[in-house]
Amino acid sequence: NAGVTQTPKFQVLKTGQSMTLQCAQDMNHEYMSWYRQDPGMGLRLIHYSVGAGITDQGEVPNGYNVSRSTTEDFPLRLLSAAPSQTSVYFCASREARRSGANVLTFGAGSRLTVL
């Protein structure tokens, strides 16, 4: 199994450009999420999804869109990139149990620079 796969690993954008960060998991996890990591800020939740067709906002959703048309994929879209969106983005997934172990598995990250 590949686990959580993110593409691209690196991307440079100009302000105002749009792009999509791809995330795919092959573990049949119901729950998927996107975090951004900035120096001194830790991991902050952008959007998450508890299953296909269901998405919700996290702590820092502004400037990002998501959709969940399949269980496997959870793309993150930047419609008009801004320098403040320069960051490392992590996709993570887990089983959507109601109690007990809910351990997130992370992808390797996508480093985005907006000029």
Next chain:
Amino acid sequence: GQQLNQSPQSMFIQEGEDVSMNCTSSSIFNTWLWYKQDPGEGPVLLIALYKAGELTSNGRLTAQFGITRKDSFLNISASIPSDVGIYFCAGQLSGNTPLVFGKGTRLSVIA
């Protein structure tokens, strides 16, 4: 929203020394997790804690779930160079709620 205070922010230690870091919260959690992030990689789970007062070990790592459910501690014994990285605590209130992460402790080990 919920916030986790993780300390220290960074540590420089000699190889062979023990390390302690902790996380505190303004509200209770029912699950505490500790992750490690190597440079250029995503975080990887080290230890998961599910019960107040629980003490769990994973090799040289030991973590505890505080009895108040508002804190957790991670200890690393006899540090080695490969312990270098960023350690994150994370808390979760219930199975349906997202994980909340601390800001991380950056560990450097001097050989």
